[in-house]
Amino acid sequence: MSFVDEVYSLYRDQLNDDEEDAVAIVLSILEEQSRDDVMQLINEMNDDEIIQMMGVYLVEMLKMKMIQDGKLTQWKPMIVPPKFH
Known part of the structure; x- marks a missing residue:
């Protein structure tokens, strides 16, 4: 589990x-x-879980940087990550 x-x-x-x-x-x-x-x-974790975790982390960190630069006005953290393949 x-x-x-x-x-x-x-x-x-x-x-x-x-x-x-x-x-x-x-x-x-x-x-x-x-x-x-x-x-x-x-x-x-298995390899897929690690890649998925890093994907979610990178997307959220890029969103934060975009907000800091004024490129994104609203940030809604991703709670349920998509499946990466």
């Missing part, structure tokens, strides 16, 4: 149609993790 599956099964009853619930849960979980904990989770 992947970490995402574990988190979802633990918090499924707290997740509603508001993506802010997911953000709050993720931030709470990450606050409790050390760098080593996070690296262990990454080491347990």
